[in-house]
Amino acid sequence: MIKINEHYLKLQASYLFSNIAKKVGEFQKSNPDKEIIRLGIGDVTRALPQACTEAFHKAVDEMAADSSFRGYGPEQGYDFLREAIVKNDFQSRGADIAADEIFVSDGAKCDTGNIQELFTQDARIAIPDPVYPVYLDTNVMAGRTGNFEDGRYKGIVYLDATKENNYVPGLPEEKVDLIYMCFPNNPTGSTITKAELQTWVDYARENQALILFDAAYEAFIRDESLPKSIYEIEGAKEVAIEFRSFSKSAGFTGTRCAYTVVPKECTAYDARGGKQAIHPLWNRRHCTKFNGVSYPVQRAAEAVYSEAGKTQAKELVTGYLKNADLIASEIKNLGYDFVGGDNSPYIWIEAKRDSWEFFDMLLDKAGVVCTPGAGFGKCGEGYIRLSAFNSYANVEKAMARIKKALA
Ligand code: MLT
Structure with missing residues (x-):
């Protein structure tokens, strides 16, 4: 009889980012007209450097x-x-x-x-x-x-x-x-x-x-x-x-x-x-x-x-860091405590509530995808992560919607 590796059964049901993708997919299906902005998974959005x-x-x-x-x-x-x-x-x-x-x-x-x-x-x-x-x-x-x-x-x-x-x-x-x-x-x-x-x-x-x-x-x-x-x-x-x-x-x-x-x-x-x-x-x-x-x-x-590649890659990173600056300053204006965003594309925000609940609220009210902190461990409960990987225009739009949703 072939037996499975029992240790796999100890894992949480699905990998964090697959779980989020599934939730966002379901939300999009039931809200087909809603434009979703993804600041969840740290996936880049801009083209490869031309030199590459x-x-x-x-x-x-x-x-x-x-x-x-x-x-x-x-x-x-x-x-x-x-x-x-x-x-x-x-x-x-x-x-x-x-x-x-x-x-x-x-x-x-x-x-x-x-x-x-x-x-x-x-x-x-x-x-x-x-x-x-x-x-x-x-x-x-x-x-x-x-x-x-x-x-x-x-x-x-x-x-x-x-x-x-x-x-x-x-x-x-x-x-x-x-x-x-x-x-x-x-x-x-x-x-x-x-x-x-x-x-x-x-x-x-x-x-x-x-x-x-x-x-x-x-x-x-x-x-x-x-x-x-x-x-x-x-x-x-x-x-x-x-x-x-x-x-x-x-x-x-x-x-x-x-x-x-x-x-x-x-x-x-x-x-x-x-x-x-x-x-x-x-x-x-x-x-x-x-x-x-x-x-x-x-x-x-x-x-x-x-x-050329060094210059172009640096431009890419600088662009994402500009997004991170914008996210950080808007979050600060909203009165939330956060860390990151200055030497990193991630901003870690104290959500002041359950992190999956905050995720659902942001998706529902603002159409913005974040990553719930609890998915990264017990100490992440009560936090969410926003990623700077998107276009500046989308980040501006997302932050305006977040502001409205949290008002
Ligand atoms: C993340 O969002 O944490 C990362 O994009 C995941 C990864 O790099 O595999």
Whole structure:
């Protein structure tokens, strides 16, 4: 008799963003004339930078001729992209990362979800609350938690990110092995300073722990004193893996390209307490389960680092940040407390009521989709997230409608 993985039965009924899409679809069906503005899921709306589409087209043409056609590429990514990444994203900021420490992939969601399989079943996992749901759900699927009770899974060490700690969790009281972090944060939009991040790196070094650092939103950092990469922090290469994405920084959500950095010095321990490098293990996993990102997509990603690509990608991000500024100032005028929106595309708002109730009210009265904070964890109850990924005109319209709905 074939038996299912019982751990899947512990999961909440559906993935947060699928649940929201379903609700919005039903609402649209019963209100076909109502124009809906989506400030929910963090999905980009503006076209790819022109430099990227030009490189994309050119690479597709190469695929159309036998003489320049390419079949399977290197699983870890083409050298042209890995070299452009390290030069522009790390070495230019004083972080000493080498091209062969980069693993190109089709998304930070997959990488942050898959990385956990390298570690033991009994690893003590620390996960912030609220947080992007993938970190938690993938550990539930893998059987590292008990049941869901009172809004939380048994066996996880939750790191509360609340107004009291400025949405940056402090070190855990108990010893943990694997620590998920995300800055600029999804969903709160909060940022971490170099000094704060240093305390986490020091903790990981002292406790033989590993940090999984999701930096998918680094392109939104305007404050130059803030770290864009964990490798700007002393000692981080030994104890941290970093995840990056072209999705939000260059509009690649539908194109799919991201990368993970696994420094050669980064280690975990085997059953006898010996140090094992993580790099060859992730490489082994990548080669076995992944066949690389398509050649035209990698050429499009490489173009993000051309002079024109840099300017155009920056323009995209600046446009979304302008939306974020508008959302933040309108929310402030409405008298709501919030965080984020300055170095992040997300604005995390204290809703002063049940977060799903607020979601329903905004959809019904304003035709605006937000993300209910409760979907990101117990500490998200009472909050909603607004995303700046839309056109400025739509954001203006959405904020005018929200103002009316809350009046
Ligand atoms: C979000 O809205 O939190 C993100 O868009 C989800 C994702 O990047 O997968």
